[in-house]
Amino acid sequence: MSSKNVVFDVVGTLVSYDHLFAAIDTQLGPRLREHNIKPSLLGYTWIEVAEREYTYLSMSGKYTVFADVFRALFYRMLWMAGIKEPREFATDSDLEYIMKEYAGLKLRPGAKECVQKLRDAGFRVWCFTAGDVKRVSGYFENEGVEMPASDLISCDAAGLGKPDLAAYRPLLGQLVGENGGRVPWFAAGHMWDVSAARRAGFKGAYTSIWEKEPLTELFGEMDVIDETLPGMADKIIASQAAS
Known part of the structure; x- marks a missing residue:
């Protein structure tokens, strides 16, 4: 067990939604444009509403x-x-095509480099996701990035969704307990996610690669912020070395 740990959100952080948006465009694009609907905006809204409903169902x-x-x-x-x-x-066949492509999302530019930088610096890289383990592990496997099953944790296991603070605390407690009280990092491209993890007790690392605007006035300051995944990794490594 490494004494240095980084827990990543996966979809939206290390994994991009672009493949999903392209699938919506391929299957429905011409029809959507007839109604002045931008496929990528529909995809974004669909993801965001799904995250809200998922969270509300979990909360209730x-x-x-x-x-x-x-x-x-x-x-x-x-x-x-x-x-x-x-x-x-x-039709349902349109939906099935999109869902099939959703299972084939790709890693973001710099994601492999980010993970490797951290591992080379002695960090153990974990993943904590709202997605199911089989689908999410496939994202890494399909792109040749090793992600041991033991290091990939889904909210499905406890039946409790992020950003409920109670969802983060079991893994936080495990890592702190195994490493003599050393506080692990949580890294994400969703400010709502990393800010919640930080309030639960993690150190917070945020990349603006997805949301562009950090909105610290809403979510609070982070320990590390960078525009890219490799840049975020460099800052985590430097901050850990200085502590």
């Missing part, structure tokens, strides 16, 4: 696997985008 005691929430919202999102008859506009 009805934890549901994220991919099931995401799938269920498809026709509702078309309705909210302005499609009068969503089930005439699109």
Whole structure:
């Protein structure tokens, strides 16, 4: 067990949504544009609403696997985008194509380098995700990045979703206990995620590669902020060395 640990969010942080947005464009793009709907904006909104509904279900005691929430919202999102008859506009086969491609998301530029920099510096790299372990482990496997099953933890295991502070605390307690009280890092491209982890007790590292604007006035200051994943890794390493 390394005495230095970094826990990463996966989808949106190390893994990009671009492949999902491209799949929506491929399958529905011409139809969507007839209604002045931008495929990438529909995809973004779909992801964001799914995260909200997933969180609300978890908070209310009805934890549901994220991919099931995401799938269920498809026709509702078309309705909210302005499609009068969503089930005439699109079909279940359209949805199946998109969901299949969703299982094939790609790593962000710099993600491999980020993970390798940290491992070379003696950090153990963990993942804590709202996604299911099989799908998320596939993202790494498909791109040749080793991510041991023991280091990949899903909210599904406890049936409690992020950003509930109680979701972060078991892994935090484990890592602190195994390393003589040394505080681990939590790294994410979602400010809501890393700020919650920081309030739970982690050190916080944020990359603006996804959201662009950190909005520290809302979420608070971070221990480390950088525009890129490798840059964030460098700052984590430097901060750890200085502590």
